[in-house]
Amino acid sequence: MTAHVFKNRLFRKLAAALLVAAVPGLAAADNTEGxxxxxxxxxxxxKTMELAKIDDLTNTVVSDGQRGEEGFPASKIVxxxxxxAKIKAGNFTVGISMxxxxxxxxxxxxxxxxxQFEALGIKVVAETNANWNDAKQIAxxxxxxxxxxxxxxxxxxxxxxTASAYKKISEAGTxxxxxxxxxxxxxxxxxxxxxxxxxxxxxGMYLAxxxxxxxxxxxxxAAMYFAxxxxxxxxxxxxxxxxxxxxxxxxxxxxxxxxxDPNKGxxxxxxxxxxxxxxxxxxxxxxxxxxxxxxxARVAGKSPADFKxxxxxxxxxxxxxxxxxxxxxxxxxxxxxxxxxxxxxxxALALIGEKTPPYVVVPPLAVxxxxxxxxxxxxxxxDLPEEMQQALSQ
Numbered sequence: 244m245t246a247h248v249f250k251n252r253l254f255r256k257l258a259a260a261l262l263v264a265a266v267p268g269l270a271a272a273d274n275t276e277g278x279x280x281x282x283x284x285x286x287x288x289x290k291t292m293e294l295a296k297i298d299d300l301t302n303t304v305v306s307d308g309q310r311g312e313e314g315f316p317a318s319k320i321v322x323x324x325x326x327x328a329k330i331k332a333g334n335f336t337v338g339i340s341m342x343x344x345x346x347x348x349x350x351x352x353x354x355x356x357x358x359q360f361e362a363l364g365i366k367v368v369a370e371t372n373a374n375w376n377d378a379k380q381i382a383x384x385x386x387x388x389x390x391x392x393x394x395x396x397x398x399x400x401x402x403x404x405t406a407s408a409y410k411k412i413s414e415a416g417t418x419x420x421x422x423x424x425x426x427x428x429x430x431x432x433x434x435x436x437x438x439x440x441x442x443x444x445x446x447g448m449y450l451a452x453x454x455x456x457x458x459x460x461x462x463x464x465a466a467m468y469f470a471x472x473x474x475x476x477x478x479x480x481x482x483x484x485x486x487x488x489x490x491x492x493x494x495x496x497x498x499x500x501x502x503x504d505p506n507k508g509x510x511x512x513x514x515x516x517x518x519x520x521x522x523x524x525x526x527x528x529x530x531x532x533x534x535x536x537x538x539x540a541r542v543a544g545k546s547p548a549d550f551k552x553x554x555x556x557x558x559x560x561x562x563x564x565x566x567x568x569x570x571x572x573x574x575x576x577x578x579x580x581x582x583x584x585x586x587x588x589x590x591a592l593a594l595i596g597e598k599t600p601p602y603v604v605v606p607p608l609a610v611x612x613x614x615x616x617x618x619x620x621x622x623x624x625x626d627l628p629e630e631m632q633q634a635l636s637q
Contacts, residue, residue, distance in 0.1 A: 275484055275496040283472040287485035295448055295482070295489035301606070305445040305482070308438060308602030309425060309474055315600035317439065317585040322363070322592065330591045331364035337590065338369035338387040338417075340397035342380060346530065347558040348579045351622070352422070355583020356396060363591050368392055375504070377404045384408040388415060394590045398422035402474070410434065420590040422582070424474040431601030436593035439586045439603045441577040443475045446607040447482025450553050451491060453573025453609060454524050457551035461493035462523035465515050467508065467536065469528055470501030476528075479555060479575075483526055502528065508535025516543040524551040524572075530558035537570045545570075557610055557622050565612055566627075566634035574610040576622060581605050 287295070294305050304314040322330070337360060341349055353370070360367055369387045373380035380400050387395065388411060395417050399405045406426040413419050419435040429435050454464060466483065469476040480499075487494055498519055502511045508531060516522065516539055527536035533554035540550050547570050554561055557576035564571040582605045589599050610618040615635065616627045627635075 274487055274492055274494060278496050278499050280484075280499060281468055281470060281477075281480070281501055283477055284484075285477075285481065287481055287488075291444060291481070291485050292489055294444070295485040300445050300448060303445070304442060304604055304606075305448065306440070306442045306478060306604055308431075310431070310601075312431065312600075312602035314442060314602055314604040317581065317603050317605045320585055320588050320592075320603065322588055326592065326595060326597065327363060329595045333364075333393075333594060335365045335393040335591075335594050336368045336390070337365050337394040337396060338371075338390060338392040339367060340369075340371050340373070340380065340383050340387060340395065342373050342398045342400040343375050344372040346556070348529075348556050348577060351579035352583040352586075355580040355585075356587050357583075359584045359587030359591075363587070365394070365587070365591060365594075373400055375400065377401045380405055381408045384412060388412050388417075391415065392417055393594055394418045394420065396420045396422065396586050396590055399424060399426050401471075402426045418590060418593045420586050420593065422586060432598075437589045437599045437601055437603055439582055439589060440475055440605070441582065442604040442606050443478035444482040444485075446555055446575045446577065447479035447484075448486035449575035449607055449609045450479065450483045450526050450555060450573070451486035451494075453553045453575060453611065454526055454551065455487075455491040455494045456611070457553065457572035458494065458523040460491065463495050463497045463519070463521060464524045464526070465519060465522050466496060466499040466526045467511055467515070467528050467532060468499060468501050470503045497522070502532055505529065505531040506535070508532025509538045510535070512536035512539035513542060516540065516545070522550065524553070527552050527554050529554055529556040530561045533571065534560050534564070537564060540570050547572075557608070557618065559628075562610075562615065562619060563631055563634065565610070566615060566631040568612065568634075568637075572611070574618075576608045576610050576618065578605050578608060578622060580622070580624065 306314050368390050371383035377400050406428050409426050413434045421438045423440045468480045500511050500515050527533035536552050551572040552570045553573040555575050557574050561571045619627045
């Protein structure tokens with residue numbers, strides 16, 4: 244080892260030690276050291292690191308909003324009989340602008356929204372799908388604005404490019420409820436009623452729990468993140484990193500790689516596995532990229548016994564793979580139906596002038612093979628399909 248290299252390593256160790264002393268809650272050893280994080284990544288705060296040490300996060304709200312708003316539990320949103328009667332008497336209308344459709348998260352969101360709106364007598368007059376395209380979403384919003392709905396519920400694909408379209412709708416008098424993130428230049432209580440999201444920091448922490456458990460508590464792993472600067476997926480990655488540092492010193496993150504399209508999961512995972520053939524596991528973003536990683540693992544000659552994949556979002560495809568005891572070993576699931584219900588309730592309350600919390604969170608659910616039937620019932624409100632039941636019994 245050259246003297247130059249030795250001095251550089253010594254400097255890094257001393258700097259890390261000083262950082263630990265300066266920041267309460269930071270793990271003494273950084274098992275993510277050397278990883279090239281995405282450009283939008285922010286180091287977990289001292290508060291996040293302290294929360295990441297808590298073993299059971301079931302009753303803890305971990306995430307704050309984009310502007311530092313305290314997370315409000317969705318379970319505490321209640322519409323009284325008097326309020327419901329007032330909402331029904333208003334004959335209100337709503338437009339729904341989705342960023343994408345075609346996965347269970349989006350479809351369950353829509354079911355929750357529509358069922359709650361129907362129960363409250365609110366008529367859905369528009370339902371659009373931007374299919375991951377900012378320009379398409381802007382056009383969708385312009386088309387919705389022509390209908391002048393009383394309420395808009397929407398997930399912005401991009402907080403910058405779509406901002407003017409949302410502002411136009413809000414300024415025209417339509418109440419706005421955001422799914423997951425707000426756009427630039429709009430403020431809660433003034434320009435929109437609320438943001439409703441999963442507790443995404445906690446969701447990311449559950450991913451670290453599931454991956455660490457699946458690989459036996461030690462080994463080299465990878466992370467495949469969504470490359471776009473999207474608030475909720477950013478938080479999940481941050482939560483994953485914080486939890487690894489706080490609780491799993493023997494699980495070493497050796498590489499993080501990004502995708503900007505969920506259909507590129509296989510391509511990205513193949514590149515990672517080619518460079519790091521001895522990995523024991525991977526956090527593979529949500530269900531579609533994760534199934535791409537499953538294919539990549541097979542191509543690389545991996546087996547479910549020696550390579551574990553965890554993901555966010557509890558879709559049918561990953562649930563079946565888990566039931567079959569294949570590569571998907573853990574899922575940190577949102578509760579999209581419950582989130583849709585909460586969004587509709589918040590929107591309805593805003594329509595009758597009730598003050599609503601600016602940031603509402605729905606707790607995630609940790610899913611593994613041994614709790615798959617109960618988890619499926621919680622998320623989908625029906626029993627585990629026969630095919631999955633048979634797979635579990637084998």
